[in-house]
Amino acid sequence: MYALMKSKFNTFIGGIHPKEDGKILTSEIKEICAPIPKKVSLFMNQHIGAPAIPIVKKGDHVKVGQLIGEAHGFISSNVHASVSGKVVDVLPYPHPVTGIKSQAVVIENSGEEEWAETTNVVQNIENVTPEEIKQRVFSAGIVGLGGATFPTHVKLAPPKDKSIDTIVMNGAECEPYLTCDHYVMRNNANEVLEGLRLVMKCIGCKKAHIGIEANKQDVYHIFKNSLAEDHSIKIGLLEVKYPQGAEHQLIKALLNREFKPTQLPMEVGVVVINVATALAIYNAVKFNRPLIERVVTITGNGVNKPQNMLVRIGTPVRDLLEIAEPSDDINKIIFGGPMMGIAQGNIDAAVTVKGTGGILVLKNQPQYNSHACIRCGRCVSSCPYGLNPSELSIIGESKDISLALENHVLECKECGCCSYICPAKRPIVHHIKFTKTLIAKQKAKK
Amino acid sequence: MTNNPPGGTPLIVSSSPHMRDDDSISRIMWTVVLSLLPAGIAAIFVFGYYTLFVIGLCCFTAIVTEIVVSLLKKQAAFAMIKDGSAIVTAVLLAYTLPPGAPWYIPVVGSFFAIAVVKHSFGGLGNNIWNPALAARAFLQVAYPVAVNSDWRFFSDPGAANVLKNIARIGENGSLIDAVTRATPLAKETGAELYNFSQLLIGSVPGCIGETSAIALLAGGLYLMYKKCIKWYVPVTYLSTVFVLSIFLPPRTVTPWANNPFYHLFAGGLFLGAFFMATDMVTTPLTKKGMIIFSVGAGLLTILIRFYSGYPEGVCYSILIMNTATPLIDRFTKPRLYGSKSKK
Numbered sequence: 001m002y003a004l005m006k007s008k009f010n011t012f013i014g015g016i017h018p019k020e021d022g023k024i025l026t027s028e029i030k031e032i033c034a035p036i037p038k039k040v041s042l043f044m045n046q047h048i049g050a051p052a053i054p055i056v057k058k059g060d061h062v063k064v065g066q067l068i069g070e071a072h073g074f075i076s077s078n079v080h081a082s083v084s085g086k087v088v089d090v091l092p093y094p095h096p097v098t099g100i101k102s103q104a105v106v107i108e109n110s111g112e113e114e115w116a117e118t119t120n121v122v123q124n125i126e127n128v129t130p131e132e133i134k135q136r137v138f139s140a141g142i143v144g145l146g147g148a149t150f151p152t153h154v155k156l157a158p159p160k161d162k163s164i165d166t167i168v169m170n171g172a173e174c175e176p177y178l179t180c181d182h183y184v185m186r187n188n189a190n191e192v193l194e195g196l197r198l199v200m201k202c203i204g205c206k207k208a209h210i211g212i213e214a215n216k217q218d219v220y221h222i223f224k225n226s227l228a229e230d231h232s233i234k235i236g237l238l239e240v241k242y243p244q245g246a247e248h249q250l251i252k253a254l255l256n257r258e259f260k261p262t263q264l265p266m267e268v269g270v271v272v273i274n275v276a277t278a279l280a281i282y283n284a285v286k287f288n289r290p291l292i293e294r295v296v297t298i299t300g301n302g303v304n305k306p307q308n309m310l311v312r313i314g315t316p317v318r319d320l321l322e323i324a325e326p327s328d329d330i331n332k333i334i335f336g337g338p339m340m341g342i343a344q345g346n347i348d349a350a351v352t353v354k355g356t357g358g359i360l361v362l363k364n365q366p367q368y369n370s371h372a373c374i375r376c377g378r379c380v381s382s383c384p385y386g387l388n389p390s391e392l393s394i395i396g397e398s399k400d401i402s403l404a405l406e407n408h409v410l411e412c413k414e415c416g417c418c419s420y421i422c423p424a425k426r427p428i429v430h431h432i433k434f435t436k437t438l439i440a441k442q443k444a445k446k
Numbered sequence: 447m448t449n450n451p452p453g454g455t456p457l458i459v460s461s462s463p464h465m466r467d468d469d470s471i472s473r474i475m476w477t478v479v480l481s482l483l484p485a486g487i488a489a490i491f492v493f494g495y496y497t498l499f500v501i502g503l504c505c506f507t508a509i510v511t512e513i514v515v516s517l518l519k520k521q522a523a524f525a526m527i528k529d530g531s532a533i534v535t536a537v538l539l540a541y542t543l544p545p546g547a548p549w550y551i552p553v554v555g556s557f558f559a560i561a562v563v564k565h566s567f568g569g570l571g572n573n574i575w576n577p578a579l580a581a582r583a584f585l586q587v588a589y590p591v592a593v594n595s596d597w598r599f600f601s602d603p604g605a606a607n608v609l610k611n612i613a614r615i616g617e618n619g620s621l622i623d624a625v626t627r628a629t630p631l632a633k634e635t636g637a638e639l640y641n642f643s644q645l646l647i648g649s650v651p652g653c654i655g656e657t658s659a660i661a662l663l664a665g666g667l668y669l670m671y672k673k674c675i676k677w678y679v680p681v682t683y684l685s686t687v688f689v690l691s692i693f694l695p696p697r698t699v700t701p702w703a704n705n706p707f708y709h710l711f712a713g714g715l716f717l718g719a720f721f722m723a724t725d726m727v728t729t730p731l732t733k734k735g736m737i738i739f740s741v742g743a744g745l746l747t748i749l750i751r752f753y754s755g756y757p758e759g760v761c762y763s764i765l766i767m768n769t770a771t772p773l774i775d776r777f778t779k780p781r782l783y784g785s786k787s788k789k
Contacts, residue, residue, distance in 0.1 A: 018465055176465065248783065260784035331455045338465040345459040365458055371471055371529070372571035377731035385783040388731065408782060416463030423469045424571070430461035 009214050011239035012249040014384035016417045018242055018339065022177035023215065025306040026299045033310045034323060036109060040082050040314030041093055042068065044103040046354040047143040048150050049075030054105055060087045061110075065119035065290050068105050071138070077151040078141035080290040082312040085110035096335050096350045097342050107314075121288045125198065133202040133285055140284035141354075142291050146170055146181075146245070146274035147336060149355040152281065155273070156202050158266045165269045167208040168254060169196050169278060172238055172245030174213060175337025178358040180295040181275050183308040185212075185219040188279050193226055195278030196233065198285050203271060208233045209254045215240045242339060243415040247272050249384055261385050261411040276357070291354060296320070302330035302361035317350040317359060326361055334360040339416045368425040379418035379428060385411055389418035389428045396431030401442060404435045412436075471570070474726075475530030477672050481665035482537050482721065488648050488658035493545035497654045500552050501540040507556035508536035515565045531570045535559050538578035541655020541717055542761065543585075544593060551592055555581040575768045576728045579761050586761075645711035656714040666720030675724035678733065679740050683719040684710055686744025696752040703752070715747065718760035728768040735771075735778035743767045 045051035052069030056062060062081040069079030085108045093104035138153035158164050169192075173181040185192060200208055212220050214237045223235050236254045238244050244253065247265050250272065251257050257268040265272050273281075276294060283289040292313055299306035303324040311320065317333065334341035335356050344350045352359075379389040387408055395404045409432060418428045489497045512532045516523035526532075536556050543551055559581035567573045586593050640650045648658025655662075669675045688706040696703040702712075709715065723729065723743055730739050743763045750759025 016467075019468060020465060258784045260782075263784065329455045330457075332458045332464060334464055336462075339463045341462055341464060343457070343459045343462075343464065345457060347457065360464070362464070363455075365464070367458060367460070368466060372569060374471055374571045374726050375729075375731060376474075376726040377736075380731045380780060381733070383780070386780040387782070388779065390731070411782065414462070419461075420463050420465060421467050421469075423467070423471050423474055425466060425470065427461055429463065433461060
């Protein structure tokens with residue numbers, strides 16, 4: 001089967017074929033709109049870069065879509081209220097992704113669902129200028145919804161010395177279990193394509209490629225039909241392999257261009273936009289609607305009703321679990337997919353952020369005992385970046401920072417192929433993350 | 447870091463990825479044990495039931511040694527034995543011993559393999575040399591007579607007969623049954639060749655597990671199918687030996703010296719190529735490294751067979767290449783993604 005696919009579709013070197021796909025749980029199920037939460041907690045750092053500055057205080061009344069956190073610096077992003085009601089607190093709250101307590105605005109929903117005046121205004125997008133697109137994307141607080149949450153307005157303003165010739169839209173969704181991008185592509189194909197065209201217009205780029213994994217034939221045909229007239233946008237079917245949706249692997253498969261793991265795609269003249277981000281861009285430019293909700297996949301063997309939901313940012317996980325009907329013996333809750341997701345320690349504290357594309361609820365999860373490396377070399381051949389994960393893991397255990405740097409630990413993207421494939425069940429990614437933290441600490445000291 | 451969800455089971459907080467492949471060390475090791483079975487059965491047919499005793503003694507000593515070591519290291523003995531690596535080592539060691547080896551040979555060898563070669567370097571994963579081969583080399587030095595020249599070839603698989611022979615050897619230490627040399631490769635000039643059907647089936651003199659090429663090939667193919675070994679390691683090793691044995695001039699000219707098939711099927715090459723050169727721990731990590739390793743081992747095998755006083759070269763060639771493995775690894779690092787040249 002895979003041999004056939006290999007000859008048929010483009011892909012990259014390395015990577016793995018995860019044993020479970022899990023997408024079937026949710027890919028055919030229609031979305032149910034999650035009820036508007038009674039209370040939301042909105043982090044000021046929903047994105048990579050500097051946290052936003054809260055501009056509301058306890059007791060303020062806010063409307064849906066009202067700006068509550070202002071971007072601070074260039075690589076930063078705005079944060080908007082996702083419900084209308086009263087600000088009950090502005091406090092440090094445990095962040096579901098970093099695990100560190102960060103500033104968050106807690107809003108209690110008054111139930112009025114009152115939208116801010118500036119939002120939901122239909123605008124003409126025919127004659128919109130690149131500057132206007134950039135401005136609206138920035139004010140809407142849009143970040144990369146694929147998971148990395150890089151502020152999108154920064155991507156739309158590449159440095160002058162980098163000429164961008166191709167936009168790549170990422171519809172690969174290589175993480176097992178997650179189907180939120182699939183859902184968006186199937187139900188909002190035209191909006192997504194409009195969003196992509198806006199990005200092309202904004203950057204002044206004539207070509208675009210859409211990358212879709214071969215397990216999403218339905219959206220491939222939807223796109224193909226919509227793009228029958230438009231020859232500037234090409235669609236590429238890609239082999240179903242993890243991490244096909246990572247920027248480096250996607251660009252390699254679609255355009256056969258390579259760049260270093262420490263570099264951004266603009267090095268090879270490419271800007272990558274996730275499909276959900278494209279939809280958010282369309283909504284921002286067309287309706288002036290800030291990013292206050294996104295599609296989230298709630299799935300896994302720990303819930304009885306796995307599904308995709310349109311979820312307001314900052315919704316407590318507990319609310320979502322109630323709809324999905326969790327079983328009693330769940331023992332792992334993951335923000336994101338099984339390969340790169342973050343395990344949550346406190347079910348009551350966890351709230352969704354802009355980067356949360358999936359909540360994986362699992363039961364019967366084993367705790368693995370790791371063994372010394374037996375040098376089978378599987379991690380080396382599965383590493384898409386040509387690193388030696390086994391060596392990095394052993395170095396990580398001995399906390400040797402300089403040796404780790406010599407072995408290019410910073411070029412690791414933590415995709416998890418090495419840990420997945422390891423027969424000794426070594427927590428390789430854990431060791432690498434740990435080493436990176438040590439390096440960051442050492443840097444901070446200097 | 448755990449917290450109680452509705453049901454009360456604590457949540458596991460661990461680093462990504464949260465999904466792991468089903469393969470594990472013990473699964474790999476037990477697959478290897480399984481793949482070694484055909485050669486063991488062939489050995490019983492060719493050499494008699496005493497071989498079973500040798501194999502069993504190797505395994506028994508290995509397990510006892512593991513238990514003692516685990517007590518000394520204050521680790522769980524059961525977990526250590528369960529990973530199966532000791533049994534793999536013990537069976538491989540037994541396969542490199544003469545079929546009539548006296549009882550102390552497997553005991554000393556197995557102890558040496560587990561306690562000295564494996565655990566004194568830090569246990570599974572940290573040993574530099576293949577434990578079975580290193581123990582075999584040790585036995586060769588410690589008991590040269592028993593391992594090198596004191597070989598019996600039991601063409602009759604009748605158990606009673608064999609055991610009787612053993613008992614009688616035990617009494618006076620002399621040889622009764624048909625005596626041949628350690629391996630078909632050691633036959634004197636002018637001696638007639640074993641025909642190829644004999645070499646394939648394994649009814650030729652040799653070590654317990656090395657003679658039956660068909661049984662070893664079956665085990666090797668099974669390991670490839672189970673993705674425990676890489677096909678290019680045995681293929682490169684065997685083809686290197688094949689090609690070199692045609693073109694290199696041997697020191698002593700024998701009828702079989704430049705017969706490549708004889709070099710492939712006689713002696714321990716199949717055992718070495720499928721089960722020793724593919725050992726994960728003591729061989730390089732990358733494909734390129736493994737090919738360098740196999741070519742080197744093939745070259746050394748032929749050099750030893752042709753130009754040394756020793757008829758068989760597989761054991762030492764693999765041990766020497768084991769020693770070179772860290773060096774090979776250093777020079778065969780994979781290309782870093784996005785970098786143009788190799789580092």
